[in-house]
Amino acid sequence: MxxxxxxxxxxxxxxxxxxxxxxxxxxxxxxxxxxxxxxxxxxxxxxxxxxxxxxxxxxxxxxxxxxxxxxxxxxxxxxxxxxxxxxxxxxxxxxxxxxxxxxxxxxxxxxxxxxxxxxxxxxxxxxxxxxxxxxxxxxxxxxxxxxxxxxxxxxxxxxxxxxxxxxxxxxxxxxxxxxxxxxxxxxxxxxxxxxxxxxxLPRPRKQKKTTIELQCVLKVDAQGLPELIQRPDSGLFAGLWGPRIEEELDSKGLEYLGCIKHILSHRTMNVHVWKDVCEQGIDPNIVALSTLDRRILSLGGVFLNVPTE
Ligand code: SF4
Missing domain, CATH: 1.10.340.30 (Hypothetical protein; domain 2)
Known part of the structure; x- marks a missing residue:
């Protein structure tokens, strides 16, 4: 004391x-x-x-x-x-x-x-x-x-x-x-x-880490605004906004931007990002985004007021 x-x-x-x-x-x-x-x-x-x-x-x-x-x-x-x-x-x-x-x-x-x-x-x-x-x-x-x-x-x-x-x-x-x-x-x-x-001391508790492969198509309109969806109320990043992320998708003909390795405490996510266009996006600076979503948007050249670390 x-x-x-x-x-x-x-x-x-x-x-x-x-x-x-x-x-x-x-x-x-x-x-x-x-x-x-x-x-x-x-x-x-x-x-x-x-x-x-x-x-x-x-x-x-x-x-x-x-x-x-x-x-x-x-x-x-x-x-x-x-x-x-x-x-x-x-x-x-x-x-x-x-x-x-x-x-x-x-x-x-x-x-x-x-x-x-x-x-x-x-x-x-x-x-x-x-x-x-x-x-x-x-x-x-x-x-x-x-x-x-x-x-x-x-x-x-x-x-x-x-x-x-x-x-x-x-x-x-x-x-x-x-x-x-x-x-x-x-x-x-x-x-x-x-x-x-x-x-x-103490000896580490063994924890199994899993890696999952995910796919994301980042759609951006002519003004540079991305298409974002609000995630459901439960699950990872519940209630936050971001581009759609899926386990599988058809990326034929799309521009590949790269892979983002996102490490959470219990799993690693490899998110492969492709770029596409959309009619009308929304301003990403007025909605709540996770760090992963910010990284995806930055990779696609979308302007963010608060830059991603
Ligand atoms: S092991 Fe921890 S508790 Fe023990 S003397 Fe060192 S600092 Fe102090």
Missing amino acids: DWFNRNQRSLPWRMNPSPWSILLSEILLQQTQMERGIEYHKRLYERFPTPSSMASSDVDDVLFLWQGAGYYSRARRLHALSQIVVADYGGKIPSTYDELLALPGIGPYTAAAVASMAFFHPVACVDGNVRRVMARQTNNEFPSVKDVQEYADLNLVREHPGDWNQAMMELGALVCRPRKPTCDVCPVRDTCKGMLRANE
């Missing part, structure tokens, strides 16, 4: 810790790197400073600001969450772990994080950082979910649960890093049983 008080990063939701701001940050950081998380937190929190402001907006407004952050189902669930918070809790985020867990898009980790950080309820958080610190402290190669939870519960400082949880996660992020942990400056090195082989 002393170490955390001295070394914690000044993050926007730490400086002004409202429950909504904390919840927003936790949902964003589920699958987004810290730097990008901060950027998206800023733009979402400015536009939607309360759950009520989001609840009264269209889900497309949330998706529009979410563009590029990936895992768009999070944006849809967050919008649904804001509406439940208004309907069932008078616009205030509920405080208990169980109430939080029942909301859309909130799993055990996020419920524990919000309950402890925003409402000081004594529940321990378990994330990848806590798992790594635990595996190294106890010299355990393959800690189970139950092992890690027990360790976190046992060590929780019940008087300061929010700071304690953040301290554990911050230690994992800044000192007990996945590679090259800085054990010489670690505040808990005296109790560390796995320090000498920290780089091997």
Whole structure:
């Protein structure tokens, strides 16, 4: 805790810790790197400073600001969450772990994080950082979910649960890093049983990655505007706009633009892009696009206000 008080990063939701701001940050950081998380937190929190402001907006407004952050189902669930918070809790985020867990898009980790950080309820958080610190402290190669939870519960400082949880996660992020942990400056090195082989702990969980081949015909009108469709409400890139992407198509006579390799956490998509013409496209800068769609449009020379990385 002393170490955390001295070394914690000044993050926007730490400086002004409202429950909504904390919840927003936790949902964003589920699958987004810290730097990008901060950027998206800023733009979402400015536009939607309360759950009520989001609840009264269209889900497309949330998706529009979410563009590029990936895992768009999070944006849809967050919008649904804001509406439940208004309907069932008078616009205030509920405080208990169980109430939080029942909301859309909130799993055990996020419920524990919000309950402890925003409402000081004594529940321990378990994330990848806590798992790594635990595996190294106890010299355990393959800690189970139950092992890690027990360790976190046992060590929780019940008087300061929010700071304690953040301290554990911050230690994992800044000192007990996945590679090259800085054990010489670690505040808990005296109790560390796995320090000498920290780089091997914990052993990675095997994850099978699949590669899928997809085809896309990018149709552009005489003004350079592309034909875009809005994707269905469920599935990959739900609700976002983009050119049609299919598993098979007849590309005879079309100009081949190239292949975009798009890597998601659990699969790689090779999208082969062909160019065609259409009567009338739409302005891609006024609809929500995924990063993949932006890359496809850039490949086809379509002008985007915000360039693709
Ligand atoms: S001593 Fe090293 S391996 Fe052990 S907890 Fe600290 S940083 Fe991690």
